[in-house]
Amino acid sequence: MDGNREPGTTSCVILGLVSKRPMSGYELAALAARSIDHFWPISKSQVYSELARLERAGYVKGTHIEQDHRPDKRRYELTAPGEQALDTWLQAPGYSSERNRNGLLAKFFFAERMTQQQRINLLVEYRAHADTYRLELQAIVDKLEGRNHAAYGRATARYGLLHAQANVTWADDMLKALRNSAELGDLDRKAAPADR
């Protein structure tokens, strides 16, 4: 836990991806989308601007590559200073602790102003998403199972899976509690529309 405002986590993550193999911005964005997106999303346009910045800083070196039947591209590879910057980041203790936000909870915190039906709808919707997401991550974990070279990718996927499971569990618990208390009438506010 630090503020990590030396190179910035996003920059380092990009260096990390380039370190796997040299690639173009397009390829990097695609790789990011299918590997780190679950815990560190990067938008397409940021990939390009960040690569340009890293090249200016001398951390990556881009080479223009002409292609037949395809647009030209620029392949970036890690330079020695870039590798050093990456390892400095990785070997420093601590990590940037980002605070995450949850829009569902932001709403649900004020659920006393909703009708019982609205609460349930919201939770059902959330549960459905969480479950879809859970399945996605389960598939990734399964795919990576046993592949030892992907150990840390599997680890991060497993993290996501655990959290997705927690989401589903929570939603189910809440729905159960809501349905219980509806019978007892202690959480509902009875009226459907505005009651004042």
Place this chain on the structure above:
Amino acid sequence: MDGNREPGTTSCVILGLVSKRPMSGYELAALAARSIDHFWPISKSQVYSELARLERAGYVKGTHIEQDHRPDKRRYELTAPGEQALDTWLQAPGYSSERNRNGLLAKFFFAERMTQQQRINLLVEYRAHADTYRLELQAIVDKLEGRNHAAYGRATARYGLLHAQANVTWADDMLKALRNSAELGDLDRKAAPADR
């Protein structure tokens, strides 16, 4: 799941807090810190600027209050349009799905470039934090247990607790796996410093 760019979740959350009782920016910031901070952090200066914005928009009304032995303050209360905006937000289906970032995972994804010891240190540190956080939330859940009027606050706290538990579990699992595989030597890269 929408983009929710009509009033903005932060604005609505502030309306929601003001709806509980009229209060000053200072009080609101304090309340936010001890209630919604876990899933929707708002910085102090944003509270003030947002309240000013909401007043300009007519959603809250501020009244200057003079105090003896204390700085004057401005107490905000919800207006009718403000209440309407709040309920419109709450009653609309869907929620803003923010993508959250995790700095630990961002690093750990590239853990193959670390030494075994660095990996372990990182996870131990993370585990410690996660556990502290877990205890905090457990305390909140316990405190709110049984208080029916705080049902939804309890619900959000329980969400946080489940996730904190997932964090601890994950860290423990990883540490175990790391220690196991160290014996087998299939995850480590042997050398301590750069090995090329």
Place this chain on the structure above:
DNA sequence: GTTCCCATGTAACCCGTTACATGATTTT
């Protein structure tokens, strides 16, 4: 023939953080 993939970026905007600034009063 339409849609998708490859490929790269710009521009505008917005949300939010940190640090700074001020200052009395109360508690330790």
Place this chain on the structure above:
DNA sequence: AAAATCATGTAACGGGTTACATGGGAAC
């Protein structure tokens, strides 16, 4: 005497998102 609480903001900066812009080739 020092620190925390009450109370409100400004200013600068920075990171990131979305939409826009372009355009050829491949696949369906």
